[in-house]
Amino acid sequence: MKHLITTADLTKKEILKLFEDAELFDDLKSSNLLEGKLIVTLFFENSTRTRSSFEIAAKRLGAQVVNLEVNTSSTKKGETVEDTVANLDAMKPDAIIIRHSDCGLPESLKSYVSCPILNAGDGKNAHPTQALLDLYTIYKHYNGKVKGKNIAIVGDIANSRVASSNLELLPRFGLNPILVSPKKFKVKTKFKSTTNLKKVLNKVDIIMSLRVQHERHDRAILPEKLEVQKKEYSKKYCITKKLLKNQKDIILMHPGPVNRNIDVSDDMIEDKRSKILEQVTNGVAIRMACLKKLLVD
Ligand code: CP
Numbered sequence: 001m002k003h004l005i006t007t008a009d010l011t012k013k014e015i016l017k018l019f020e021d022a023e024l025f026d027d028l029k030s031s032n033l034l035e036g037k038l039i040v041t042l043f044f045e046n047s048t049r050t051r052s053s054f055e056i057a058a059k060r061l062g063a064q065v066v067n068l069e070v071n072t073s074s075t076k077k078g079e080t081v082e083d084t085v086a087n088l089d090a091m092k093p094d095a096i097i098i099r100h101s102d103c104g105l106p107e108s109l110k111s112y113v114s115c116p117i118l119n120a121g122d123g124k125n126a127h128p129t130q131a132l133l134d135l136y137t138i139y140k141h142y143n144g145k146v147k148g149k150n151i152a153i154v155g156d157i158a159n160s161r162v163a164s165s166n167l168e169l170l171p172r173f174g175l176n177p178i179l180v181s182p183k184k185f186k187v188k189t190k191f192k193s194t195t196n197l198k199k200v201l202n203k204v205d206i207i208m209s210l211r212v213q214h215e216r217h218d219r220a221i222l223p224e225k226l227e228v229q230k231k232e233y234s235k236k237y238c239i240t241k242k243l244l245k246n247q248k249d250i251i252l253m254h255p256g257p258v259n260r261n262i263d264v265s266d267d268m269i270e271d272k273r274s275k276i277l278e279q280v281t282n283g284v285a286i287r288m289a290c291l292k293k294l295l296v297d
Contacts, residue, residue: 002116002293002294003106003110003116003117003118003119003294004116004117004118004119004128004129004290004293004294005106005107005110005117005119005126005128006119006125006126006128006165006168007126007128007131007132007165007168007169008168009128010128010132012172012173014293015132015135015169017293018132018136018286018289018290018293019136019139019289021288021289021292021293022136022282022285022286022288022289023285025060025284025285025288025289026282026285028060028288029060030060030062031060031061031062032061032062033061033062033292033296034058034061034062034063034094034291034292034295034296035062035063036062037058037062037063037064037094037095037295038063038064038065038066038092038093038094039054039058039063039064039065039066039093039094039095039096039097039291040065040066040067040068040088040093040095040096040097041054041055041065041066041067041068041096041097041098041120042068042070042084042085042088042096042097042098042099043067043070043098043099043120044070044075044081044098044099044100044101045099045100045101045121047099047120047121048256048257049255049256049257049280049283050099050120050121050127050129050130050283051067051099051120053280053283053284053287054097054118054120054129054287054291055067056284057284057285057287057288057290057291058287058291060284060288061288061291061292063094063291063295066093068084068088081100081102081105081109082108082109082112085098085109085112085113086112086113089112089113089114089115092115093115094115094116094295095115095116095117095118095291095294095295096109096113096115096116096117096118097117097118097120098117098118098119098120098122099119099120099121099122100121100122100123101122101123101216102122102123103122103123103124103125104122104123104125105122105123106119106122107119107122116294116295118290118291118294121161122161123161123216124158124159124160124161124164124213124216125161125164126161126164126165126168127161127162127165127255128165129283129286129287129290130161130162130165130255130283131162131165131166131168131169131170132169132286132290133279133282133283133286133287134162134166134169134170134208134253134255134279135166135169135170135173136282136285136286137253137275137278137279137282138151138170138175138206138251138253139173140282141251141275146173146174146175147173147174147175148174148175148176149174149175149176149205149206150175150176150178150203150204150205150206151170151175151176151177151178151204151205151206151207151208152177152178152179152180152197152200152201152204152206152207152208153166153167153177153178153179153180153208153210154180154181154197154207154208154209154210154237154239155180155181155185155209155210155211155212155237155263156181156185156210156211156212156213157179157181157185157186157187157193157210158181158184158185158186158187159185159212159213159216159217160210160211160213162208162210162255163179163210166208167189167191171191175206176191176192177191177192178191178192178193178194178200178203178204179191179192179193179194180193180194180195180196180197180200180237181193181195181237182195182233182236182237183195185212195236197236197237197243198243201243201244201246201247201250202246202247204250205249205250205251206250206251206252206253207239207244207250207251207252207253208253208254208255209237209239209252209253209254209258209263209264210254210255210263211254211255211257211258211259211263212230212233212259212262212263214226230259230262233262234261234262234263237263238261238262238263238264238265239252239263239264239265239268240264240265240267240268241265241267241268241271244268244271244273247273248273250273251273251274251275252264252268252271252273252274252275252276253275253276253279254276254279255279256276256279256280258276264276
């Protein structure tokens with residue numbers, strides 16, 4: 001059985017086929033491709049984009065969707081995630097979409113189910129559909145000519161599942177990542193990395209800004225200290241119109257949620273070089289293509 005746990009589960013050929021399907025789904029409002037199928041979503045972490053776009057994708061293809069509200073589920077009475085998933089699987093859904101803070105959990109759940117699992121994000125480990133929609137957005141912008149493009153991934157690299165999935169995926173299509181972050185968010189990597197954003201601006205075609213994942217940091221800090229840290233961070237890493245005044249062809253991406261004026265300035269969010277909402281739009285088509293692949297093909 002097929003699952004989508006990380007981007008490494010897909011070959012390059014399979015990804016290109018997903019993009020072909022996504023293009024067909026771009027303007028498709030409804031279809032009966034998944035008629036009679038039932039999909040369960042199970043989000044142990046908050047989500048706006050991923051959860052709603054999976055649901056919209058499933059419904060546009062004619063599937064029914066059951067969202068288990070974790071806060072009112074029996075996990076609050078001590079049931080393990082494994083038991084929760086096994087019990088949901090016993091009701092014979094056609095797929096389970098899960099987000100959880102534990103790295104590796106979706107992989108370990110494979111043995112508890114008889115339907116495909118789609119990973120909607122596991123801790124800082126992987127967010128495969130996000131990386132696929134990111135690459136799809138880049139791919140569309142450059143009409144498929146993405147080989148050799150340089151992309152600065154800016155922010156909390158160490159704690160970002162978006163970064164880790166993109167670092168697996170983008171180089172397979174010939175993109176060159178440059179990691180830009182304060183020292184404390186650096187990872188050991190084979191890719192170029194720097195703390196100096198300004199230095200790389202004229203070398204990159206794409207900037208992917210990332211949120212600082214405070215919820216994944218080990219130590220809680222006082223709110224007033226956090227505000228100081230955010231200010232310091234934004235001075236060096238916030239993507240502003242002023243910063244990009246000479247980069248007229250650059251494109252700006254962000255997976256969301258954006259911390260305005262910390263990750264990206266208000267004026268840059270509105271700028272025509274920003275792909276942020278286009279990424280969200282593409283997320284529906286990509287997730288439709290992923291559901292088709294796992295439930296139909
Ligand atoms: N990009 C992303 O995963 O957003 P959500 O957390 O809102 O799903």
